[in-house]
Amino acid sequence: MGGYLRPGAVQDALEALDRRGLTIVSGGTDFYPARVGQPLDDDILDISGLAELRGITETDSHHVIGAITTWTDVIRASLPPYFDGLKLAAREVGGLQIQNAGTVCGNICNASPAADGVPPLLALDARVELSSRNGVRSLPLTEFIIGNRKTARRPDELVTGLTIPKPANPAMSGFLKLGARRYLVISIVMVAGVLERAPDGTVAAARLAVGSCSEVARRMLGLERVLAGRPIGPELGSAAMEEHVELLAPIDDVRGTAEYRQEAALTLVRRLLRALGSAP
Ligand SMILES: Cc1cc2nc3c(=O)[nH]c(=O)nc-3n(C[C@H](O)[C@H](O)[C@H](O)COP(=O)(O)OP(=O)(O)OC[C@H]3O[C@@H](n4cnc5c(N)ncnc54)[C@H](O)[C@@H]3O)c2cc1C
Numbered sequence: 005m006g007g008y009l010r011p012g013a014v015q016d017a018l019e020a021l022d023r024r025g026l027t028i029v030s031g032g033t034d035f036y037p038a039r040v041g042q043p044l045d046d047d048i049l050d051i052s053g054l055a056e057l058r059g060i061t062e063t064d065s066h067h068v069i070g071a072i073t074t075w076t077d078v079i080r081a082s083l084p085p086y087f088d089g090l091k092l093a094a095r096e097v098g099g100l101q102i103q104n105a106g107t108v109c110g111n112i113c114n115a116s117p118a119a120d121g122v123p124p125l126l127a128l129d130a131r132v133e134l135s136s137r138n139g140v141r142s143l144p145l146t147e148f149i150i151g152n153r154k155t156a157r158r159p160d161e162l163v164t165g166l167t168i169p170k171p172a173n174p175a176m177s178g179f180l181k182l183g184a185r186r187y188l189v190i191s192i193v194m195v196a197g198v199l200e201r202a203p204d205g206t207v208a209a210a211r212l213a214v215g216s217c218s219e220v221a222r223r224m225l226g227l228e229r230v231l232a233g234r235p236i237g238p239e240l241g242s243a244a245m246e247e248h249v250e251l252l253a254p255i256d257d258v259r260g261t262a263e264y265r266q267e268a269a270l271t272l273v274r275r276l277l278r279a280l281g282s283a284p
Contacts, residue, residue: 031105075103089177123196126213173200217252241278
């Protein structure tokens with residue numbers, strides 16, 4: 005049986021991480037199910053008591069999602085429309101019990117290819133804040149998740165939050181998830197997007213991401229360039245072509261074949277763009 009530490013202050017957590025290797029546990033909804041039937045001999049740093057890291061705060065230039073902010077906290081928060089995609093994803097993470105305990109940061113630190121939080125956070129241009137006794141560093145989410153269940157976090161670092169910049173223009177967002185049934189399901193494909201509207205009604209900027217179709221969810225940079233400058237309307241859906249999803253590298257598994265995933269990704273991207281283009 006390993007040790008168990010539940011500090012009440014971030015500084016105490018960082019000092020503990022600096023002293024020795026500890027396994028961080030937040031909501032535990034990824035951590036515990038992965039260890040069923042195995043001895044629990046890790047030395048645990050339970051961060052659920054770090055109240056200062058709970059909730060979503062706002063400055064002039066960005067929002068910050070604290071490390072122990074749960075999916076339910078996201079759903080209940082009053083946020084601008086460009087967070088709608090993240091809120092939709094939050095409603096689809098497991099059931100209510102999982103949404104109450106599971107955290108947004110736990111989802112990205114677990115770095116599963118099927119993590120529902122990653123595509124909406126990529127579309128929001130999120131950065132990850134990592135703190136240690138030596139200071140704070142900030143990485144774009146694209147540089148934080150570096151592979152299937154691999155992140156750039158160093159052993160003495162705690163992810164203390166996510167920083168979301170405010171878009172330069174009015175923006176809207178969405179999220180679509182395809183699973184084998186309606187609820188409580190691991191994604192076969194999910195797609196998230198943010199569209200910024202220029203004063204003349206064209207796309208000032210588009211950010212789109214697809215998950216579950218590669219080791220790490222991918223931004224659709226080629227398609228984003230094609231969308232920039234186009235009039236916002238339902239016809240945005242037809243801008244998405246097969247060539248735009250060629251950068252995905254889906255696998256065959258019990259939930260779907262690679263070919264099915266590739267086709268579904270294109271269908272979902274088109275559907276999302278049509279819906280965002282038709283939004284008032
Ligand atoms: C029944 C069920 C259904 C689920 N459904 C979905 C779903 O539909 N979609 C989905 O995406 N996920 C789903 N999950 C997975 C899980 O609930 C989410 O990924 C959740 O957001 C994880 O958050 P957590 O706080 O519980 O993470 P934890 O289990 O506490 O931690 C996950 C990992 O991240 C690390 N970690 C956590 N916080 C930090 C931090 N601040 N700094 C550094 N490292 C950290 C931990 O060391 C661990 O490796 C489901 C899980 C269950 C059990």
